[in-house]
Amino acid sequence: MPNLECRMYEPQFPEVDAPVMIQVKHIADMGAYVSLLEYNNIEGMILFSELSRRRIRSISSLIKVGRQEPSMVLRVDRDKGYIDLSKRRVSEEEALTCEDRYNKSKLVHSIMRHAAETLEVDLEPLYERIGWPLYRKYGHAFEAFKLIVTDPDGVLDVLTYEEKEIGPDGQEVTKVVPAVTPEVKDALVKNIRRRMTPQPLKIQADVEMKCFQFDGVLHIKEAMKKAEAAGNADCPVKIKLVAPPLYVLTTQTLDKEQGIAVLTNATKVCAETIEKHKGKLVVKEAARAVSERDDKLFADTIAKLKLAGQEVDGDEDSEEEEDTGMGDVDFTKPGVGTD
Structure with missing residues (x-):
């Protein structure tokens, strides 16, 4: 079987004053034994005095078995393989750099x-x-x-x-x-x-659009075309009706900032077009990146809205009900329906 165990970096040990990612293995009387995740899990130790700059009230609140976090290398004994670390000496900026x-x-x-x-x-x-x-x-x-x-x-x-x-x-x-x-x-x-391989992000904006003028539907279609024309090859814009008056604008792009900018501009163009015909556009949710989970929730919402807009089974029957308000009257007999 091949040996698949190896450190991530060329040096066998980290340098002193370097932040490293550790995982807490177990807690002893004087400190916590940890493994250095980037160095093939070689062992190190954090003394309790190096856990926090503040007075320690509870060890369990500062360090827990299994937790992964950045620590600063204080000493390295290359001959014996001992590594002393500190949690309290890691700045916030160093921690972020280390995690990245x-x-x-x-x-x-x-x-x-x-x-x-x-x-x-x-x-x-x-x-x-x-x-x-x-x-x-x-x-x-x-x-x-x-x-x-x-x-x-x-x-x-x-x-x-x-x-x-x-x-x-x-x-x-x-x-x-x-x-x-x-x-x-x-x-x-x-x-x-x-x-x-970078995956394209989906950018979405939700708007309400209304126009009660004559040919209002045509004016809304014009505004939708203007919105889609505001896209480009990298960020093509699409707009579709969810359920009156709710519409959704979407684009897909590898550049999140560009996608949001393009969709924001498309929303603005759409609003300007419909307002020329005395219509109104209200932004319900501004342009933002949506995850697969958000997309699924939105799809479920659309399905519910469509279902709510459908006629129930009883509606058709009610229109065809026979008018029995006059009862069974034969209008062919003399005198019926006259004084």
């Missing part, structure tokens, strides 16, 4: 591990030949992986490593060979594209 780096490194690690598992090779040699050189060149392998989505050859084909072998004369010879074989490249690129 860890989330990126975790994704890179997952992709590298999947490739090693698929190819049935050890993980560390993959890091030595591909992962860590990309960290050195791009600052973080995550940035290189983003480029691989569209240009795998430009990122991977230039990677090389030195391989030693014994020559014909019995002397050791160092050769420079490509770091990425076709099999490794195929496994990496497939997984990177599956995990890191």
Whole structure:
């Protein structure tokens, strides 16, 4: 079985004064034993005195088994493998930076591990030949992986490593060979594209639009066409009726800010057009990105509105009911219906 355990970064230990992500393993008499998630779960310790700048009233409120959070490296004993850490010395800015780096490194690690598992090779040699050189060149392998989505050859084909072998004369010879074989490249690129290809965001705005003038329906259709014309190739705008007077404007884009700006402008154009015909547009929900869950809830709302607008079964029968207000009267007989 291949060995799939490996640290995320090239150095075996973190540097002093560097923030790292830890997970609390267990709490002892003097402090908490933790594992360093980015360094193959090597053990470290946080003394109780390093938990908080304030007076400690309850240990359980400050640290819990299983929790993941940033900590600052205080001391590293490379010979014995001891690492002392501090929670209280991590600033808010350092914590945010650490969490962002860890989330990126975790994704890179997952992709590298999947490739090693698929190819049935050890993980560390993959890091030595591909992962860590990309960290050195791009600052973080995550940035290189983003480029691989569209240009795998430009990122991977230039990677090389030195391989030693014994020559014909019995002397050791160092050769420079490509770091990425076709099999490794195929496994990496497939997984990177599956995990890191940007997904378009759905931007949505909800409005109420009314026009009680003559040909009001035509004026509303004109306003809808103007709104859709305000879109562009990157952010095409669509507007549809949900249930009078509710309409929804949508677009899909990779750029959230651009999508919101385009949809906001489309809403404005739609309002100006309908107001020229003495109609009115009220924004119920401004342009915003919606998740799949939001989209499903909105679809359910539409379904309920449509259902509520349908006629109930009894309506048709009531229109066809026989008028029996006069009873059974025969108007052909003389004198009927006269004084």
